[in-house]
Amino acid sequence: MPELPEVETVRDGLAGHVLGSTVTDVEVFRPYSVRRHEGGPVDFAARLRGRRLVAVARRGKFLWLELDEPEGAPAEALLGHLGMSGQLLVRSAPSPILDDEATRTHVRVRIGLDDGGAIDFVDQRTFGYLAVADLVPTPDGAPGGLGATVPLVPVPVAHVARDLLDPATDRDAVAAAMRRRRTVVKRALLDQTLVSGVGNIYADEALWRARLHGERPTQKLTRAKARELLDAAAEVMTEALAAGGTSFDALYVNVNGASGYFSRSLAVYGQEGEPCPRCATPVVRTRFMNRSSYSCPTCQPPPTPR
DNA sequence: CGCTCTACCTGTGTGC
DNA sequence: TGCACACAGGTAGAGC
Numbered sequence: 001m002p003e004l005p006e007v008e009t010v011r012d013g014l015a016g017h018v019l020g021s022t023v024t025d026v027e028v029f030r031p032y033s034v035r036r037h038e039g040g041p042v043d044f045a046a047r048l049r050g051r052r053l054v055a056v057a058r059r060g061k062f063l064w065l066e067l068d069e070p071e072g073a074p075a076e077a078l079l080g081h082l083g084m085s086g087q088l089l090v091r092s093a094p095s096p097i098l099d100d101e102a103t104r105t106h107v108r109v110r111i112g113l114d115d116g117g118a119i120d121f122v123d124q125r126t127f128g129y130l131a132v133a134d135l136v137p138t139p140d141g142a143p144g145g146l147g148a149t150v151p152l153v154p155v156p157v158a159h160v161a162r163d164l165l166d167p168a169t170d171r172d173a174v175a176a177a178m179r180r181r182r183t184v185v186k187r188a189l190l191d192q193t194l195v196s197g198v199g200n201i202y203a204d205e206a207l208w209r210a211r212l213h214g215e216r217p218t219q220k221l222t223r224a225k226a227r228e229l230l231d232a233a234a235e236v237m238t239e240a241l242a243a244g245g246t247s248f249d250a251l252y253v254n255v256n257g258a259s260g261y262f263s264r265s266l267a268v269y270g271q272e273g274e275p276c277p278r279c280a281t282p283v284v285r286t287r288f289m290n291r292s293s294y295s296c297p298t299c300q301p302p303p304t305p306r
Numbered sequence: 307c308g309c310t311c312t313a314c315c316t317g318t319g320t321g322c
Numbered sequence: 323t324g325c326a327c328a329c330a331g332g333t334a335g336a337g338c
Contacts, residue, residue: 032315036334061332084331085316126315127332183309191309192333200331290312291331 083127186214
């Protein structure tokens, strides 16, 4: 599933392959895949036609392509969230059909470009969506990827905190805010208004690296431990980006293909019963927040209930 | 306002 | 072979 490193890989790929192109045609095959767009799918398509893609940015798992604007018009962007199974596949022209049938049947939106290519939004489980959204200012701008900064973010992203691969993120400030929360560590790590981009997989990996159990209360963390956890989350996502970031193909942005990291390098996520890489204790799976959590019961002792 | 819980969605895998 | 159901999970919004 696309996590922050995969979304960054897609952002980087789009930056190299579609910037400067103009949208010629938009086909919405599944109306549900256009969401958070006032006016619905028809307006979505109409609003995109004829627009040039001038920049691409990301915050957490949100990704957007800034559109050129007529003089005096409000700034807008093509906003995308990949959900848990979304892909943005760049088709160059002429483009041989390499996809299997499963991929073809899950093309939800096709955005034709003036170079004869297209961007296909493919999404099996339909948690992802596209929209055209107004861009609004944030106090210090939004990351444009790899250290670049753009001054605006789409409205649906305005409440989302900076992520851990954003050079402007102040980890000490995030650690302090985390310790002020009245909740448990994993819940805080997954709260996008505190820090964005960490999903269930990287949360478990970061907690393991920091030797923390996810159900420890945030208020009992030391400043150093909270900071260590954030550093661990940034580290594991950076490694994943390095491992998966090279598989971008001009023809085919395969999110799953970019995730070879998952099967090789995960210490605990999905490793129930397998030995902890540090101490060989079998990894356990528990239910938390209605989903699976994986941890080492020796390295990450749960809090003692009082 | 801060925190918690659930609906949303569909293909895959498993048990009966 | 067929059916029922658990599971995957980020986000928004309802609820307390």
